[in-house]
Amino acid sequence: MDLVITSLGMVSSVGRDVVMACAAIRAGIACAQPLTYFEVLDEASQEMEPVTGHPIRGLTEGFTLIGRWLLLARACVADLFHQGALPDATHASFWRATGIRVVTPYHGDERFGVEASDAAPSREPIRRAYLQPLLEALRLPIDERNADLLCQGPSGAIQSIHEASGWMEARGLERMLVIAADSYCDPLTLEWLAGYRRLKTPENPQGLMPGEAGACFLLESAASARRRSPSMCFAIASAAIRVEQNHFFSRKPNTGIALAEALEETVAGAMPRAPFAGCMVSDLNGENWRANEWGYARIRLAQWFAEGPSLMLPAVSVGDTGAASGAGSVCVAARALARGYARGAQILVVSSSERGHVGAMCLSMKG
Incomplete structure (x- = not known):
């Protein structure tokens, strides 16, 4: 099944819709602010200083963990409806042919009060606490059997794309809505990040700055898109996923084996006769392990x-x-193609998780 992306939605600290957010990212605009509710010790001054982060002011204050995810997910889906001029819930035939894949963080570790284990944790608590309330809030006539969770972290979006054809064909669907929302700005998550020395602080300049966002996109079969003639259409040229054994929590050196394999498969599938010379959207964030992997x-x-x-x-x-x-x-990649600053007709996206899941994909503008 040939797949295309026919709508986008996003909310972030630099824009409440995908157009504004991606334009701000393109321009290098940032709205970093001190997170006054979470402080760390500055060893030079021996005073407590707030961590600097990228919260979405006016949206997530007063909520934590899944409460933030629900707000972020609903906001980005509302933008997706606007950007793609999608039919509302009364268009039952459209939504009955649509499934939902909701990407969440890995939830089997200390971040969620669970002792880390090699065994895959049950997804049922996340389904009850997050997926079901989200489906109720969206009020779309989508069969719950066509709603799924992927608790895999950052690379879950690319894995959803990689698995979409088989997932949709098995259910007789024409399209799939992929939703991902997360916040590193809530106090419990900040405690978890600080415990692993992952936050950027005066004593740890090679750390990350916490942010939060919701992002989503509508994957659709090319045949369905031709019938609908949507205002935007981006083709999935290729996608690949791998698992890195030497991930962050393994405490072993990550030499980029899995990421290189995923990228090689993606580039070979998209442009077998020529090396890639365009743009790449990367999730490099200031942490050493990501820089070493890349x-x-x-x-x-x-x-x-x-x-x-x-x-x-x-x-x-x-x-x-x-x-x-x-x-x-x-x-970001799709908007770069739409606006013409992607340095070519194709753009790569790479993503990796601290748990070792990595993915790469190539996107192109559909003519």
């Missing part, structure tokens, strides 16, 4: 790139948005 992968991929690819780094403007970063990167 550096090693880049060396392994020397023959697949005509020159050093031009990197677009959304985290510079919005911070690390966790599980939402992969879907946010897809939105």
Whole structure:
């Protein structure tokens, strides 16, 4: 099944819709602010100082964890309806042919009060606390059997794209709505990040700046899109996923093996006769492990790139948005193609998770 993206939605600290957010990221605009509710010790001054982050003021204050996800998810879906001029809930035939894949963080660790384990945790608590309330809030006539969770973190958006054809065909669907929302700005998550020394502070300049976002996109079969003639249409040229064994929590050196394999498969599938020379949207965020992973992968991929690819780094403007970063990167890539600053007809998106899941995809403008 040939797939295309026919609508986008996004909310971030630099824009309440996908057009504003991606334009601000393109311009390098940032709205970093002190998170006054979470302080760390500045060893030089021996005083407590607030962590700097990228919260979405006026949207998420007073909520934590899943409460924030619900607000962010609803906001980005509202934007997706606006951008794609999608039919409302009364158009039952459209939504009955649509499924939902909701991407969340990995939930089997200390961030959610669970002792880390190699066994895959049950998704049922997340389904009851997040997926079902989200479906009720969206009020769309989508069969709950066609709503699924992917608790995999940042790379979940690309994995959803990779699996979409089989997932949709098995259910007799024409389209799939992928939603990803996450916040690294709530106090419990900040405690978790600080415990692993992942936050950027005066004593740890090689850390991340916490952010939050909701991002979503509508995947649709090319045949369905031809019948509807949507205002936007981006083709999925190729996509690949892998699992890195030496991930952040393994405490072993990540030499970019899985990321390089995913990128090689993606580039080979999209442009088998020529090396890639365009733009790449990356989730580099200031952490050493991500920089090392990309550096090693880049060396392994020397023959697949005509020159050093031009990197677009959304985290510079919005911070690390966790599980939402992969879907946010897809939105940034699509807008770069639509606005003509992608340095070519195709653009790459790469995403990796601290748990080792990595993905790469190539997007092109549908003629």
